[in-house]
Amino acid sequence: MTEFTQAVVQMIQKIPKGKVATYKQIAELVGRPGAVRGVVWILSSSSRKYRLPWHRVLNSKGKIAFDKRSTNYRKQRLLLQREGVEFVTTDELSLPKYQWKKRPPKKKRNTPRMFS
DNA sequence: AACATGACTCATA
DNA sequence: ATATGAGCCATGT
Secondary structure (H helix, E strand, O other), rough: OHHHHHHHHHHHHHHOOOOEEEEHHHHHOOOOOOOOOHHHHHHHHOOOOOOOHHHHHEEEOOOOOOOOOOOHHHHHHHHHHHHHOOOHHHHHHHEEEEOOOOOOOOOOOOOOOOHH
């Protein structure tokens, strides 16, 4: 096991139950901000081997990385919900829509400017 | 040593 | 809002 792998494994195991982290965060925390894909690789290849709380790792948008229709997606979501992680739907998230007041028309300058 | 793969991320269209 | 492409890095063959 390489240093990188070791560091990533430890970092992932540190994620507390009921909380989540990002692929990117993991990479950054082990001091290799550009190695996101390396983290992905470890998660997908060695989750079992190292007994990782793989479900606590989400993508940068805070969403589950698997396809919504996949079994893995459902599995991960279930595990998270069992830990008390709450999911919100898009409409619950959407904020009230405001209408900007139209700004009064710009007054024309009497003194011409040199550069538009 | 070269090449493919992976549960990604970012910018752009 | 979705889609596409490029960049990214550690491993396995």
